[in-house]
Amino acid sequence: MGKPTLAVWKFTSCDGCQLTLLDCEDELLAIADAVQIKHFPEATRKDLPGPFDVSLVEGSISTPAEAERIKRIREETGTLVAIGACATSGGIQALRNFADLDEFQRIIYPHPEFLHSLEQVAPIAAHVDVDYELRGCPIDKRQLLGLLSALLKGRRPDLPKGAVCNECKQRGVNCLLVEGKEPCLGPITQAGCGAICPSYNRGCYGCFGPSDSAQPEALIPVLSRLGLADPDIVRMLRTYNAAAPKLAAAGDRLEGAHDDA
Numbered sequence: 008m009g010k011p012t013l014a015v016w017k018f019t020s021c022d023g024c025q026l027t028l029l030d031c032e033d034e035l036l037a038i039a040d041a042v043q044i045k046h047f048p049e050a051t052r053k054d055l056p057g058p059f060d061v062s063l064v065e066g067s068i069s070t071p072a073e074a075e076r077i078k079r080i081r082e083e084t085g086t087l088v089a090i091g092a093c094a095t096s097g098g099i100q101a102l103r104n105f106a107d108l109d110e111f112q113r114i115i116y117p118h119p120e121f122l123h124s125l126e127q128v129a130p131i132a133a134h135v136d137v138d139y140e141l142r143g144c145p146i147d148k149r150q151l152l153g154l155l156s157a158l159l160k161g162r163r164p165d166l167p168k169g170a171v172c173n174e175c176k177q178r179g180v181n182c183l184l185v186e187g188k189e190p191c192l193g194p195i196t197q198a199g200c201g202a203i204c205p206s207y208n209r210g211c212y213g214c215f216g217p218s219d220s221a222q223p224e225a226l227i228p229v230l231s232r233l234g235l236a237d238p239d240i241v242r243m244l245r246t247y248n249a250a251a252p253k254l255a256a257a258g259d260r261l262e263g264a265h266d267d268a
């Protein structure tokens with residue numbers, strides 16, 4: 008039996024999640040030895056045809072050509088994993104979903120008539136079935152290695168559940184919100200980074216996106232009590248995972264409350 012085949016695909020993104028894989032310096036040779044890499048634009052010009060046992064997909068879908076390409080990749084892939092904030096919620100480029108796309112294109116490009124953009128930037132799961140998602144901007148190296156080794160051994164990957172707050176408790180980090188030091192999105196953010204920011208006395212800004220049980224509406228009054236005005240809270244919710252439905256809905260409701268006033 009040959010080695011399992013791996014492909015790494017790029018859509019609308021900055022390449023940071025692909026770089027996380029390249030960053031696995033110590034483990035990279037073992038990975039390269041355990042799989043046949045068929046496509047990985049950040050690492051090799053090699054471009055072999057499918058099928059692919061595992062596809063790691065970075066980036067969001069923002070053009071009609073990308074919407075077609077991801078369907079072809081899905082058809083040729085056994086296990087498809089969306090990696091990073093762009094692939095799992097649309098990424099920072101989905102901020103344009105909250106603005107006038109035509110106006111942006113007119114301001115930025117001398118010939119917007121050559122652009123072919125979808126009205127909305129969307130995550131991979133909005134276009135095809137996704138088997139697993141790795142969150143983060145960028146993804147966490149340990150999670151990526153854990154996922155790859157599980158898939159190679161035919162195991163189900165054990166991905167973190169719960170919120171960043173759980174990881175603060177595990178690390179013994181004092182809570183920035185409780186101590187009134189910093190606004191923090193940890194209570195509504197998917198665990199997985201190991202609470203990096205709070206461990207350096209920085210509030211979590213939500214780069215892993217909302218957790219399954221996130222309730223942004225419950226956190227908003229807490230952020231207000233720390234002195235944040237509603238437009239500041241909307242800006243906090245609209246960053247790397249702005250288009251994640253729970254964050255988008257909470258931001259829209261806050262904005263709408265002011266529109267109605």
Ligand code: SF4
Pocket residue numbers: 171172173175176180181182183184185191192193194202205210211
């Ligand atoms: S510092 Fe932030 S992430 Fe950590 S426990 Fe407090 S609210 Fe949660």
Ligand code: SF4
Pocket residue numbers: 171196197200201202203204205210211212213214215216
């Ligand atoms: S603490 Fe929050 S912002 Fe910082 S790396 Fe973790 S999820 Fe991202």
